[in-house]
Amino acid sequence: MPSIAGVRSSPMSIVGADVSSPQKRRLRSNSDLVDDTVISTPSKPCSPLKTKSPRRCCDDSPNRRRTNVNETVAIDNIPKMRKSPKKKLLDSFLDKPIWNPTDSEQLSAVKEALHVSTAPSMPVCREVEQKRIVEFCRQCVEQEKAGSLYVCGCPGTGKSLSMENVNKSLAVWAKETGGELPEVLTINCTSLSTTSEIFNKILENSQPHKKVNNRSTPLRQIQQLYSQKQQSTGTKMMLVIADELDYLITKDRVVLHDLFMLTTLPFSKLILIGIANAIDLADRFLPKLQSLNCKPMVLSFRAYSMDQIIMILKQRLMALSYTVFQPQALELCARKVAASSGDMRKALGICRAAIERLETELRDDTCTSNLTSMVRVDHMAIALSRAYKSPIVDTIQSLPQHQQIVLCSAVKLFRKGKKDTTIGELNQFYIDVCKSSLIPPVGIMELSCMCRVLGDQGILKLGQSRDDKLKRVTLQIDEADIIFALQGIRFFAAVFSK
DSSP states (O other), X not given: OOOOTTTSOOGGGSTTOOOXXXXXXXXXXXXXXXXXXXXOOOSSOOOGGGOOOHHHHHTSOTTSOOOHHHHHHHHHTOTTSOOXXXXXXXXXXXXXXXXXXXXXXXXXXXXXXXXXXXXXXSOOSOHHHHHHHHHHHHHHHHHTOOEEEEEEXXXXXXXXXXXXXXXXXXXXXXXXXOOOOOEEEEEEGGXXXXXXXXXXXXXXXXXXXXXXXXXXXXXXXXXXXXXXXXXXXXXXXXXXXXXXXXXXXXXXXXXXXXXHHGGGSTTOXXXXXXXXXXXXXXXXXXXXXXXXXXXXXXXXXXXXXXXHHHHHHHHHHHXXXXXXXXXXXXXXXXXXXXXXXXXXXXXXXXXXXXHHHHHHHHHHOSOGGXXXXXXXXXXXXXXXXXXXXXXXXXXXXXXXXXXXXXXXXXXXXXXXXXXXXXXXXXXXXXXXXXXXXXXXXXXXXXXXXXXXHHHHTTSEEEOOOSSGGGOEEEXXXXXXXXXXXXXXXXXXXXXXTO
């Protein structure tokens, strides 16, 4: 099975690699193939008399140091040696059969697993944020003290999903410690007919058996409740989770201020958690709230990274007993979404769109025996192209082939962690890519001219030097855009996968 792009670089792409001997290339290529199938081979060529079979190595003395195949198992069993999410993703697919997209039950199960409304049993990648929210609530309950917390972050970063797990954690804590679980009221502010209706819902939950006084506003009644000790006696702590708080921010700032001020009243029992996508609330509204002595704590949910998106996708697909996606296809999706927004909901939608693309291909193609049933990179590339329409992607796709190879070489080079390189070093990677596909490379002067053209288009940035080979080269665009633009072409898909 091919390895995930970016996990292992091709030996042909290493600067200074000896490419003069075809035999060396064959041996290294074979070693990579063997490594992917988890079969042990000696790292250096040796005579048959000195080579031990894996059986002899396994049956050797217990005091003797074991060789490659057992070392691999031993390392995997050490908790400290953790594999990357991409490597774990590949390993989880090795033992599963390929799914059958024509099976309606399997197709339904896969789409359900990737649906936004399907909540995982244990959300991953947000453990730190969830722990901070739980600690905040626990302190308020234990001290019987009101408080407010503002949770912000871009859409699709797990804010609302994390709150569901927070409620479960609080219930477990109350059961284990014998503490009193607060009354929980979750309000989606977009469902309110008016912004001030939020106070009516809080009042109804605070005094469910008391008749509402129509001569006073709900806000005024709540203020009276939390301002007098006698009225607040016997009232349980209340946790109000106000989701989509942006609605109150954009429609009525006074309501927002009055809501947070409820936590400052002398006998308030209100724990307020506001959730919104507006990450600039601190600049626009917190100074006013601070002047009113009701500034909330702020917790930001950062956009998901590529590895986190892969981890979440893997968790959703883990329950399935078959393989649906090529690992490279999932990595392409995660890389693009992480580079653009980090929106997990977007990633799930794109994966479902890629499945629909496979369905269309199998339905339209009369000769399906030559097609793999897995969702491939080209399916994912089409789904991404429909989700993201970028002028820079169109520009890259319209470039001449050798300029595209230059960009492909730059991506492979910068995967090693470099910020920039020289034209001379880029030329070595370019030659390796051309030779691996039997394409005649151009000379160093022509390559330099192509870099200048790409620089004029804002794709590359060139430094100054009298020697063209020493000019510094930097990518001016995101690597994900290049991968996304070229992955649909089989030649570049093979290069990126090495």
